[in-house]
Amino acid sequence: MIMRKVAVLSTGLTKVDKHWRKSLRELYGEAAKAAINQTKVPQLDALIIGNMCASDLSDQNNIGALLADYLGMTPSMAYRIEAACGSGGAAVLGAYTAVASGMYDFVMTGGVEKLTDGVGGNTTYSLGKAADAEFELFYGSSFVSLNAMIMNHYMHVYHTSREDFADLAVLMHKNGARNPYAQLPFPITRDTVMNSDMISDPISLYDCAPVGDGAAALLLCPLEDAPKYSDTFVEIVGIAGATDTINISSRTDLLTLNSTVVAADRAYKMAKLTPKDIDVAEIHDTFTITGALSVEDLGFCEKGKFHKMLANGAFEAGGIVAINPSGGLKSRGHPVGATGAYQVAEIAMQLCNKADKWQVPDAEVGLAQNIGGSGSSTYITILRRAR
Amino acid sequence: MIMRKVAVLSTGLTKVDKHWRKSLRELYGEAAKAAINQTKVPQLDALIIGNMCASDLSDQNNIGALLADYLGMTPSMAYRIEAACGSGGAAVLGAYTAVASGMYDFVMTGGVEKLTDGVGGNTTYSLGKAADAEFELFYGSSFVSLNAMIMNHYMHVYHTSREDFADLAVLMHKNGARNPYAQLPFPITRDTVMNSDMISDPISLYDCAPVGDGAAALLLCPLEDAPKYSDTFVEIVGIAGATDTINISSRTDLLTLNSTVVAADRAYKMAKLTPKDIDVAEIHDTFTITGALSVEDLGFCEKGKFHKMLANGAFEAGGIVAINPSGGLKSRGHPVGATGAYQVAEIAMQLCNKADKWQVPDAEVGLAQNIGGSGSSTYITILRRAR
Numbered sequence: 059m060i061m062r063k064v065a066v067l068s069t070g071l072t073k074v075d076k077h078w079r080k081s082l083r084e085l086y087g088e089a090a091k092a093a094i095n096q097t098k099v100p101q102l103d104a105l106i107i108g109n110m111c112a113s114d115l116s117d118q119n120n121i122g123a124l125l126a127d128y129l130g131m132t133p134s135m136a137y138r139i140e141a142a143c144g145s146g147g148a149a150v151l152g153a154y155t156a157v158a159s160g161m162y163d164f165v166m167t168g169g170v171e172k173l174t175d176g177v178g179g180n181t182t183y184s185l186g187k188a189a190d191a192e193f194e195l196f197y198g199s200s201f202v203s204l205n206a207m208i209m210n211h212y213m214h215v216y217h218t219s220r221e222d223f224a225d226l227a228v229l230m231h232k233n234g235a236r237n238p239y240a241q242l243p244f245p246i247t248r249d250t251v252m253n254s255d256m257i258s259d260p261i262s263l264y265d266c267a268p269v270g271d272g273a274a275a276l277l278l279c280p281l282e283d284a285p286k287y288s289d290t291f292v293e294i295v296g297i298a299g300a301t302d303t304i305n306i307s308s309r310t311d312l313l314t315l316n317s318t319v320v321a322a323d324r325a326y327k328m329a330k331l332t333p334k335d336i337d338v339a340e341i342h343d344t345f346t347i348t349g350a351l352s353v354e355d356l357g358f359c360e361k362g363k364f365h366k367m368l369a370n371g372a373f374e375a376g377g378i379v380a381i382n383p384s385g386g387l388k389s390r391g392h393p394v395g396a397t398g399a400y401q402v403a404e405i406a407m408q409l410c411n412k413a414d415k416w417q418v419p420d421a422e423v424g425l426a427q428n429i430g431g432s433g434s435s436t437y438i439t440i441l442r443r444a445r
Numbered sequence: 446m447i448m449r450k451v452a453v454l455s456t457g458l459t460k461v462d463k464h465w466r467k468s469l470r471e472l473y474g475e476a477a478k479a480a481i482n483q484t485k486v487p488q489l490d491a492l493i494i495g496n497m498c499a500s501d502l503s504d505q506n507n508i509g510a511l512l513a514d515y516l517g518m519t520p521s522m523a524y525r526i527e528a529a530c531g532s533g534g535a536a537v538l539g540a541y542t543a544v545a546s547g548m549y550d551f552v553m554t555g556g557v558e559k560l561t562d563g564v565g566g567n568t569t570y571s572l573g574k575a576a577d578a579e580f581e582l583f584y585g586s587s588f589v590s591l592n593a594m595i596m597n598h599y600m601h602v603y604h605t606s607r608e609d610f611a612d613l614a615v616l617m618h619k620n621g622a623r624n625p626y627a628q629l630p631f632p633i634t635r636d637t638v639m640n641s642d643m644i645s646d647p648i649s650l651y652d653c654a655p656v657g658d659g660a661a662a663l664l665l666c667p668l669e670d671a672p673k674y675s676d677t678f679v680e681i682v683g684i685a686g687a688t689d690t691i692n693i694s695s696r697t698d699l700l701t702l703n704s705t706v707v708a709a710d711r712a713y714k715m716a717k718l719t720p721k722d723i724d725v726a727e728i729h730d731t732f733t734i735t736g737a738l739s740v741e742d743l744g745f746c747e748k749g750k751f752h753k754m755l756a757n758g759a760f761e762a763g764g765i766v767a768i769n770p771s772g773g774l775k776s777r778g779h780p781v782g783a784t785g786a787y788q789v790a791e792i793a794m795q796l797c798n799k800a801d802k803w804q805v806p807d808a809e810v811g812l813a814q815n816i817g818g819s820g821s822s823t824y825i826t827i828l829r830r831a832r
Contacts, residue, residue: 061546061547061548081579104686110506113500113501113571113574114500114501116578117573117574117578117582117583118574118577118578118579119497119498119527119529119574119575120527120528120529120574120575120576120691120817120818120821120822122527122528122535122688122817122822123528123529123688123689123691123817123818123821123822124577124691124821126688127688127689127690127691127692127695127821131688132688132689132690133687133688133689133703133704133707133708134687134688135538135685135686135687135688135708135822136528136686136688136822137526137527137528137531137532137535137538137539137686137817137822138526138527138528139524139525139526139527139539140506140507140509140524140525140526140527141507141509141510141523141524141525142506142507142510144524145524148509148524151522151524152524152526152539152542152543154546154548155539155542155543155545155546155548155549156539156542156546158542158546158547158548159448159541159542159543159545159546159547160448160545160546161448161541161542161545161684162542177578184500186504187500187504187505187506187507188506188507189507190505190511191503191504191505191564192468192505195504196504297548298522299491299522299523299524300520300521300522301509301510301513301514301518301519301520301521301522301523302510302514302519302520303514303519304507304510304511304514305514308514316520317520320520321520321522430507430509430510430524431507431510434507434510434511434514435507435509435510435522435523435524
C-alpha cells in the first residue's frame with residue numbers, strides 16, 4: 059500500500075426534485091460551482107462523474123467531456139463511471155484512486171441524474187437495466203418486484219411485519235423534513251405508509267424511494283494540500299467496493315447483501331475502525347427492506363434485529379449510529395447515479411458541522427454505503443474529520 | 446508524482462465481427478479468459494470495463510458487476526467507465542490509476558461492445574449520443590455528417606482530394622488483411638473507396654470504420670510483480686487523457702483535435718519521449734479524415750502534410766512510424782467502447798513480438814490513441830517493451 063492520502067475538500071448539492079427547467083449539465087454545473095466556490099484551488103485536473111440513465115433518458119452519453127466543457131475545465135481529463143445505482147459511490151472510488159495514484163491533484167467528482175422529464179425511454183425500464191437483462195429484466199422483473207420477494211422472505215424468517223418496515227420510512231421522513239436538499243421534506247406516520255398504494259406486495263409506495271433529479275459534486279485533493287485551500291475538509295480513511303451475483307436467484311442467502319458485508323469489511327480494515335466507531339452513516343434505503351438489510355450487513359446490529367433496534371432509537375442521533383440524517387433515499391431522494399455522491403457529500407457536511415438543522419452533534423467519523431443493482435455491488439466510503 | 450509503475454501483464458482479443466450467437470458477457474468472457482490463461486496470477490482484485498452502448502443495445506447497465514459475476518471474480522470490486530468511443534482507452538487509464546494508487550494489484554480491464562443484433566434502439570442513433578444531444582444530435586447531426594464537414598474543410602484548406610483520403614483506407618485494409626482479429630481482413634484499392642456508396646459527402650462507405658461486436662481484455666499489475674507471472678509484458682510509461690468542447694461548432698479550429706494534442710503532450714512528457722521515439726501506433730481512424738488529423742496531431746507529421754507522407758510510405762513498417770498494423774478501426778473494426786482496449790492490447794502484442802503476420806519488426810515503444818466523440822476527448826497510452 060503506497061498511496062498518498064486523499065481529502066474531500068468541498069461539496070455542493072442541488073435539492074433533489076423534479077427539475078424540469080434544468081438540463082443534465084445545468085444540474086451538475088450548479089452542484090460543481092457550489093463546491094468550487096468554497097475553495098481557491100489553482101486548477102481542476104480531472105472530472106470523474108457518476109451517472110446511470112443519461113443515455114436512456116437524456117439521449118446523452120459522453121457526459122464526462124460534456125460536463126468538463128460546461129464547467130470550463132477543458133482540456134482536463136474526464137470520463138464517466140457507471141455502476142447502476144452505485145455509480146456515485148463508484149465515481150468517488152475512481153476519483154480517489156486518481157488522486158491517490160499521484161496522477162491528478164484536484165479531481166471533480168460526484169454524480170448527476172435526471173430521471174423525470176426524459177426525452178425518451180421509460181424510467182422504470184431504464185432502472186431495470188441494473189438487473190440482469192437476460193435473466194431478470196427480460197422476464198418482467200422490476201427492481202421493486204425483486205425486492206418485494208426479499209422483503210417477504212425477511213418477514214417470514216424473522217417474524218416481522220409491514221408495520222415494522224414502515225417505521226424506517228417514518229424515521230427517514232422525520233430526518234428529511236429538516237434537510238433543505240430533500241425531495242420529500244415532510245413528516246409521515248406509520249399510517250401514511252400502511253395506507254399508501256401497494257406497488258409490489260408487500261412493498262407499498264411509501265416503502266419506496268422516490269424518482270427525482272439531482273446532482274452532488276465533491277472536490278478531492280491530496281490530504282497534505284487540503285489545508286492550503288480550505289479550513290473545513292475531511293479525510294477519506296477507508297474506501298472499498300465489492301460485488302455479488304447480479305442475478306438474485308444465484309445467491310445462497312437472499313437476506314444478506316454480501317457485497318455490503320465484504321466492502322464494509324475492506325473499508326473498516328483500511329480505516330482501522332469497526333462499526334462501533336461510526337457516528338453517522340448514510341445507507342442505501344432504496345426500499346425499507348434494503349435499508350434494514352444494509353444496517354445489519356454494515357455491522358450496526360445483529361441479523362434479524364433491525365426492527366427491535368430501530369424501535370429502541372438506536373439509529374437516531376444519540377443512539378448507536380445516526381442513520382441517514384439527510385432523510386436517506388426515502389426522503390432526501392434517489393437520483394440513482396448521483397445518490398452515492400449525495401451520501402458521501404452528506405457525511406462530509408456532517409463531519410464539517412455544516413448540516414445546519416439536520417446536524418448530528420459531535421460527529422467525527424462517518425460512513426456512506428451505496429448499492430448498485432439489487433446488491434450486485436456496494437461502494438463504501440469512510441470519512442474522518444480532519445484535525 | 447508518487448506512483449508505482451504499472452505493467453500490462455497479458456491481453457486477450459476476440460475477432461471483431463457480427464457475433465450474433467454471443468452475448469455481451471460471453472464476448473468479454475472469451476477475451477478475459479484468453480488474457481487470464483496466459484498468466485498464473487494469485488487473484489483478480491478489480492474489474493474496470495469500458496463500454497458505451499450496452500444500455501441502448503443490450504438493455505444492460507451495471508456490466509461491471511455482470512462481468513465480474515460471469516468471470517467468477519465476485520466479490521472483487523467492479524465498475525464501468527464510459528467516454529463514448531473513448532471508453533476503452535479511458536478504462537485503461539482508470540485501471541492504471543487503480544493499480545498505481547496501491548489500492549489494487551491485479552486489475553482486469555479492457556472493453557466490450559455489441560453493436561449488431563441489438564435488443565432495442567438504433568445503432569447510429571445510439572452512437573450519436575456521443576455528440577451533444579441538445580445542440581447536435583437533436584438537430585439531426587450524426588457522427589458521419591459532423592466528420593463530413595471536417596473532411597470538406599480539410600480538402601479546401603490543404604488542397605487535397607477524396608482520392609488522397611482513400612489511400613489511407615487502402616493501407617488500413619492491406620494491414621488488416623494479415624490480422625486474424627480483423628472484421629474486414631481483405632485488401633481494397635483506391636477504386637473500392639471511390640466507387641463505394643456515398644454516406645455523407647465527401648465520406649463514402651469505405652472512408653468509414655464498420656460497425657461490429659468485440660471485446661479486448663488487459664490484465665494490469667504492478668510492474669515490479671510482473672516478472673513473477675509472465676515472461677512477456679510491457680510497461681505503461683505514459684498515459685493521459687484530455688478533453689475538448691463536445692460540440693464541434695464551439696471549436697476555434699475544426700482541423701485540430703486539441704484533445705489529442707494535449708493528451709499526447711502529457712503522455713510524451715510523462716514517458717520522457719517524443720513522437721520520434723514511437724515505433725508503432727494504433728490511431729483512431731473512425732473515418733479517413735479522423736485518421737489524418739490524428740496522425741498530424743500526435744506529432745508524426747506537420748499539419749496538412751499527412752497525404753504527402755502517406756504516399757511516401759512514412760506510415761508503414763520501416764517508415765517514420767508504423768500506423769495501425771492491426772488494420773485500425775477501418776479494417777480491424779470499431780466496436781466503439783472496446784476500440785481503445787483493442788488499441789492498447791495491439792500495441793502490447795507488437796512490443797511482445799506476438800503479432801504474427803502483422804508484426805512490426807523490432808518495435809520497442811508504441812502508442813495508442815483513442816478518441817471519444819468528435820474529438821471531445823482523447824486517451825493516450827504509451828507502452829515500452831519491458832526488459
